[in-house]
Amino acid sequence: MDVDMAEGSTTEYPPEESSLNSSEMDAPMLESPPPSTDIPTQSEQPMKTSGPNYKTRYSLSGHTRSISSLKFSPDGSRLASSGADKIIKLWNTYSGDVLRTLVGHTEGISDIAWSNDGEYLASASDDKTIRIWDMKVGTEVKTLLGHTNFVFCVNYNPHSNLLVSGGFDETVRVWDVAKARSLKVLPAHSDPVTAVSFNHDGTLIVSCAMDGLIRIWDAESGQCLKTIVDDDNPICSHVKFTPNSKFVLASTQDSTVRLWNYQSSRCVKTYTGHTNRTYCIFACLTSTTNKYVVSGSEDAKVYIWDLQTRQVMQILEGHRGTHPTKAIIATASMEKDLTIRLWFDNRDPSMQ
Amino acid sequence: MNESLISPFNITHPTTVQSSLFALASFARFDPTGRYVATGRLDGTAAIWDLDTRSAVRVLDGHVKAVSSIDWSRHSRYLLTASRDWNTVIWDLANSCAPSQRYSTLRFDAPVVSASFHPRNSRIILALLSTGEVYLVDQRKSHRSRVELCEVQEESDDEGAGSSNRVRSAINIARFDPSGKHVFMGTSGGYILVFNTRTKTMVARHKITGAGAIKGLEFTKTGRHLVSNSADRTLRQFIVPTYPPPTADGAYIEQELEPSHRFNDPINKTAWHAMSYSPDGEWLAGGAADTATHKIYIWDISNDGQFASALDGGREPLLYLHWHPSRSSIASTTNQGNVLIWHCPHPERWGAFAGGFEELDENVEYEEREDEFDIDDEAEIIRRKMKAEEEEVDIDTVPEETRPRETQFHGVLPNDEDMMWADREPDDDREGWKLRLTMEEEWGI
Numbered sequence: 001m002d003v004d005m006a007e008g009s010t011t012e013y014p015p016e017e018s019s020l021n022s023s024e025m026d027a028p029m030l031e032s033p034p035p036s037t038d039i040p041t042q043s044e045q046p047m048k049t050s051g052p053n054y055k056t057r058y059s060l061s062g063h064t065r066s067i068s069s070l071k072f073s074p075d076g077s078r079l080a081s082s083g084a085d086k087i088i089k090l091w092n093t094y095s096g097d098v099l100r101t102l103v104g105h106t107e108g109i110s111d112i113a114w115s116n117d118g119e120y121l122a123s124a125s126d127d128k129t130i131r132i133w134d135m136k137v138g139t140e141v142k143t144l145l146g147h148t149n150f151v152f153c154v155n156y157n158p159h160s161n162l163l164v165s166g167g168f169d170e171t172v173r174v175w176d177v178a179k180a181r182s183l184k185v186l187p188a189h190s191d192p193v194t195a196v197s198f199n200h201d202g203t204l205i206v207s208c209a210m211d212g213l214i215r216i217w218d219a220e221s222g223q224c225l226k227t228i229v230d231d232d233n234p235i236c237s238h239v240k241f242t243p244n245s246k247f248v249l250a251s252t253q254d255s256t257v258r259l260w261n262y263q264s265s266r267c268v269k270t271y272t273g274h275t276n277r278t279y280c281i282f283a284c285l286t287s288t289t290n291k292y293v294v295s296g297s298e299d300a301k302v303y304i305w306d307l308q309t310r311q312v313m314q315i316l317e318g319h320r321g322t323h324p325t326k327a328i329i330a331t332a333s334m335e336k337d338l339t340i341r342l343w344f345d346n347r348d349p350s351m352q
Numbered sequence: 353m354n355e356s357l358i359s360p361f362n363i364t365h366p367t368t369v370q371s372s373l374f375a376l377a378s379f380a381r382f383d384p385t386g387r388y389v390a391t392g393r394l395d396g397t398a399a400i401w402d403l404d405t406r407s408a409v410r411v412l413d414g415h416v417k418a419v420s421s422i423d424w425s426r427h428s429r430y431l432l433t434a435s436r437d438w439n440t441v442i443w444d445l446a447n448s449c450a451p452s453q454r455y456s457t458l459r460f461d462a463p464v465v466s467a468s469f470h471p472r473n474s475r476i477i478l479a480l481l482s483t484g485e486v487y488l489v490d491q492r493k494s495h496r497s498r499v500e501l502c503e504v505q506e507e508s509d510d511e512g513a514g515s516s517n518r519v520r521s522a523i524n525i526a527r528f529d530p531s532g533k534h535v536f537m538g539t540s541g542g543y544i545l546v547f548n549t550r551t552k553t554m555v556a557r558h559k560i561t562g563a564g565a566i567k568g569l570e571f572t573k574t575g576r577h578l579v580s581n582s583a584d585r586t587l588r589q590f591i592v593p594t595y596p597p598p599t600a601d602g603a604y605i606e607q608e609l610e611p612s613h614r615f616n617d618p619i620n621k622t623a624w625h626a627m628s629y630s631p632d633g634e635w636l637a638g639g640a641a642d643t644a645t646h647k648i649y650i651w652d653i654s655n656d657g658q659f660a661s662a663l664d665g666g667r668e669p670l671l672y673l674h675w676h677p678s679r680s681s682i683a684s685t686t687n688q689g690n691v692l693i694w695h696c697p698h699p700e701r702w703g704a705f706a707g708g709f710e711e712l713d714e715n716v717e718y719e720e721r722e723d724e725f726d727i728d729d730e731a732e733i734i735r736r737k738m739k740a741e742e743e744e745v746d747i748d749t750v751p752e753e754t755r756p757r758e759t760q761f762h763g764v765l766p767n768d769e770d771m772m773w774a775d776r777e778p779d780d781d782r783e784g785w786k787l788r789l790t791m792e793e794e795w796g797i
Contacts, residue, residue, distance in 0.1 A: 115789065134791070141791045159387070160789050161404050176405035178791055183405060200750070202404075213707065220404075223700050229707030242747035259745065265708060269741050291747065308744050 052292060052304050052314045058096035060340040062089050067340060069111045069282075073118040073135075080121055081340055084108035088123055088133070096342060100138045104131060111153045115160035120177075122163055124151035130165055132177060142180040146173060153195045157202040157219070164205055166193025172207050172217070184222045188215060195238045199245035206248050206262075208236035214250055216262055228265055230258070238282050249293065251276060251283040257295050257305075271295070273312045274303040365635045365650045366682050366694035369665060373401055375408075376689035378418065379626075379672035383428040386677045388787070390431060391691060392419030398433050400445070400787075403693065409787065412452045414441040421466035425474035429781040430455070432477065434467035440479055448788045458489060466525070470549065471532040472774040474781055478535060484522025486537060488552055492777040501526075501535060501547050504554045504604060524567055530575040531761035533770045534595065538566025538580060544609065548598045550773045555595045556605040563588065568626065572633035573677075575762040577612075577653075579636060585623045587615040587638055589657065594763040613657035617649065628675040628682070629653075635660070637682055639673040646670045646686055648694075665692050 065084035072079050078099065079091040086109060088102040107126035114121055120141070121133045130151055132142040149168035156163055162183070163175040172188040175181065189209035196207040198219065205217040212233040216226040234254035241248055242259070247268065251257045255276045259269035274297030283295040291307035304314040373380075377391035377399075388409070389401050396415030399408045415435035423432045431443040444455040458467075462481040470476035475491040486501045503521075521541035528535055534555065535547040542563045546556040560566065564583030571578055571592075578590045588611035595605065615638060623641040630637070634654040640647040646665030652658045668686035675682050682694040703711035764771060 116786075117788065120789070120791075132791070157404075159404070159786065161402055161409075176407060178409065178789060179405065179407050181405075181407075215705075218698075221698065223698065224704045225701075226704055227707040227709075244746070244748055244750045247745065247747060259747075267741075268743070268745050270737075307747065310741060 054304070054314060056341050058342040060091055060096055060098075060342070062098055062101075063087070063340075065108070068109060070340060071112055071114055073114050074116055075118055078118070078135075079340070079342070080112050080114065082109035082112045082123055086125075088112060088121065090135070091340070093342065100135075102133050102138060102140070104140045105129070107150075110151065113155045113163075115156050115177075116158060117160065120160070122154050122156065122177075124154040124165055124167070126150040128167075130154055130163065130175070132180075142177070144175050144180050144182070146175075146182040146185070147171070150192075152192060155197040157198040158200060159202060162198075162202070162219075164196050164198060166196040166207055166209070168192040170209070172196050172205065174205075174219070174222070186217060186222050186224075188217070188224075189213060194236060195240070197240050199241040200243060201245070204241070204245065206239050206241060208239040208250060210235045212236055212252070214239050214248060214260070214262075216248075226262055226265070228260055228262055230267070237276065240284070249283055251281060251295055257283045257293060259293075269307070269310055271303075271305045271310055273305075274301070275299045364680055364696055365630065365637070365660060366680050366696045367661075367663065368694065368697060369692045370681075370695040370697070371406055371693050373406060373691040373693065374689075375399060375401065375691045377685050377691055378689070379422070379674075380683045380685050380691040381422055381424070381674045382676050382683060383424045384426055384677050385428050386679060386681075388428065389674075389683050389691060389693075390422045390424065391685075392422050392433065393689070394418040396435060396437065398422055398431070398443075400431070401691075409790070410445065410452055412441075412443050414443070414454050414457075415439060417463070420464060421468070423468040425469050425779065425781045426471055427781045427783050427785050428787070429785050430469065430474045430779065432467050432469055432474075434464040434479065436463040436482075438463055440464050440467040440477065442474070442477075445787055446785070448790050450790065456491075460487065466527070468527055470774055471528055471530060472771065473532075473777075474779040475777065476532075476549070476774065478526055478528060480523060480526040480537075484524070484540070486523050486526045486535070488535070488549065494777065499552045501537070501552060501554075503539075503545055503557070504602065524565055525569050527569055527571075529578075529592070529761075530571050530573060531764045531771070532774055533761075533764060533768070536569050536578070538569055538582075540565040542566060542582070544569070544580065546595060548595075548770065550770045551598045553598050553602055554604045555598050556593070556607065558607055558609040560588065560609060560611075568624070570627050570629060572629045573631055574633065574760060577629070577633060579615075579627055579629070581624045581627060585616055585621055587624060587627055587636070589613040589615070589636070589653070592762055597769070613651075613653075615649070615651050615657065615659075622647075625670055626672045626674070628673055630675050630680070631678050635675075637673060637675055639670045639684060641670075643669055646684065646692070648673060648682065648684060663694065665694075 063083040063085055067081055067083040069082045077093055079093050080088055082088045086105045089098060090100040092099055105125040105127055109123050109125045111124045112121055119135055121135050122130055124130050128147045130144040131140050134141045147167045147169055151165055151167040154165040161177055163177050166172045170189050172186040172193055173182055174184040176183050188207050189211050191210035193207055193209045198205055203219050205219050208214045212235055214228040214236055215224055218225055234252040236250055236252050239248050239250040248260050248262055253276055255274060257271040258267045261268050271293055274295055276298055281296040293305045293307055296302055301315050303312055306313050375391045376393050378394055380389045380391045382389050387403055391399050396417055398412040398419050400410040402409045415437050417435050417437040419433050419435050421434045429445055434440045438460050440458045442455045460481055462483045465480045465482050467479040477489045479487045488499050488501055490497045521539040523537045524540055525538040532549060535549055537545045542560050544558040548555050566580055566582050568581035576592060578592050580588045590609050590611055624638050625641045626639040628637050636651045636653055638649045646668055648663040650660045652660040665684060668688045671685045671687055673682055673684040680696040684692045701711055703709050
């Protein structure tokens with residue numbers, strides 16, 4: 001497995017079909033209306049299949065090579081997707097129509113991120129640049145130069161005046177978005193950085209890398225505050241804060257998703273059942289009334305766990321990102337499928 | 353939230369310069385959220401700097417002479433600039449077009465020395481003119497007015513000739529208290545006058561013995577303490593008295609105020625350009641009017657006002673300083689126009705780079721636990737771990753202490769009439785309002 005990992009550069013877009021990539025939203029937590037009475041609530045029947053019931057509504061095709069990232073806009077009305085085919089596509093969440101195609105990168109794109117107002121999109125590419133796109137006009141407004149190797153992950157801070165990015169040059173960089181200027185370069189890891197993001201108030205940054213370490217940083221000073229490492233040191237492929245920033249959700253390539261309390265360095269929840277040994281697959285949390293953990297798997301399925309009980313609640317045959325306010329999941333896969341699927345859970349109270 | 357990871361201590365005072373903004377400013381003030389500083393320049397422009405990126409995010413060009421004061425509305429949406437060109441300008445930062453357009457302009461009959469928003473409603477404005485007159489301008493539809501706040505002149509009844517012939521002394525400084533209930537003014541004759549904002553009547557006159565002309569007034573966040581700067585080069589801290597509601601007959605309190613603390617520089621006898629309290633009111637910073645160095649004196653108010661330290665900011669003399677609204681940080685402005693951002697650095701903890709590694713401050717004798725080297729059944733360990741994972745986790749609730757709390761103002765009662773008056777016809781400066789990111793090329797700085 002480790003050998004597999006060492007060929008980490010292929011994590012980008014290996015020409016295999018077995019894997020998934022997907023995304024999620026760092027969305028504001030919106031109050032969903034209370035569940036109506038005819039729907040059995042989770043607390044009553046936590047073990048039954050009355051949990052999530054996602055069904056494919058749309059299958060979106062347009063990308064010509066593996067899709068690397070999918071993100072819903074902050075208001076959930078649009079979905080952006082990026083891929084190894086160097087393009088970004090913008091879709092209407094509710095109708096499945098293509099709204100726009102953004103062209104400009106000279107190599108494949110690994111990750112995209114929306115600004116908090118949904119007006120800008122940042123994309124991280126193998127051409128060593130991060131580009132900022134104005135989503136109203138559909139043009140590129142800034143190019144951030146500085147990474148010395150592939151840029152693999154990117155995220156905005158809550159105010160969207162800063163960007164944080166990580167890449168194969170093993171650094172984490174903090175950028176002034178408006179001036180396209182690098183503010184900090186953190187020599188963060190000793191292997192490619194696979195995920196990096198801010199917490200809910202922008203004071204902390206979490207990063208993880210192929211060296212298997214999860215590090216928490218002080219966003220202002222750039223000092224390392226904490227390192228979390230599992231006993232077996234598996235490659236860490238994705239990490240993000242929970243909405244209250246008390247925990248981090250991390251997926252590792254020992255086919256496990258873990259929820260860590262980073263204050264005490266204790267793993268509080270473990271989610272297993274899926275397969276993840278080769279690729280960097282996103283894991284995310286739904287933000288609707290019922291809390292689920294969602295992750296892709298290398299058996300071409302998407303697994304949905306109950307946050308508290310850690311039971312697998314639903315397995316989506318096919319491909320994955322969750323919608324910020326409604327029970328919608330977007331999934332995408334690598335070659336040879338090349339489609340994005342939008343899954344709607346009509347039984348979720350937020351869909352009423 | 354980081355504080356819990358970094359340091360168990362409360363706010364301390366800043367110790368070193370973190371960064372310097374080349375702003376050509378004559379003063380700089382933090383906004384209420386602490387994310388920005390606004391700077392005023394001699395050429396009449398004002399700029400807003402983002403402290404995250406340390407770059408100017410807006411330039412406000414609306415005056416033809418030096419900007420003399422800047423005030424932020426309570427949620428940072430509006431900015432009020434006053435200038436020697438007789439105007440005060442209100443800027444709406446929600447309008448992100450470039451170059452920035454004025455939201456409204458108020459013109460006076462003399463150069464404006466300072467102007468401030470009412471702390472609860474940006475449509476009520478207090479302006480001090482260089483002639484020593486103070487105006488309270490209310491721009492709300494049903495209250496529209498422009499009233500000069502005049503000191504009550506006593507008739508000489510039993511006092512003797514002195515007070516009746518007393519020339520009305522000029523006002524050097526005028527500002528709202530933190531609740532906005534009263535306006536405090538310092539006169540060149542060494543008095544502090546207190547006016548009720550709603551009725552615009554004088555409620556108190558305090559003689560400050562020995563102070564000479566009052567040059568500056570600063571409050572703690574709650575409004576409980578007040579520090580004055582005066583011509584005798586001494587800062588005086590007072591406990592603010594509570595004033596009864598104004599009466600119909602215009603009675604006021606005539607009372608001498610005795611300072612609870614005095615702060616000065618006993619050796620150099622320097623005067624003070626500015627002072628500012630820390631957000632918790634536990635520290636007071638004074639900016640020395642030294643012509644050769646940049647010195648900030650810090651006094652520990654919680655420790656009976658003891659002198660704590662003097663910060664040295666280099667060779668450019670200090671003009672102004674302002675303490676951050678929530679953190680241990682100060683913005684001080686030099687006479688070259690640079691804004692120094694002071695902070696209190698945490699020492700880098702290299703141990704944080706190693707997982708499961710705890711740094712100790714001092715040596716401790718390690719005592720092994722009774723079962724530390726027992727051989728555990730692995731299945732048992734896993735079972736116990738799974739058991740521990742049954743526990744519910746809360747991933748949504750933001751811990752209470754990270755949310756800003758409503759400040760309890762000194763001398764304000766629940767359902768205070770003055771507060772309700774100020775809250776009528778509120779401005780649209782809502783909490784959680786955010787400055788829009790603009791991708792404009794250079795802002796001319």
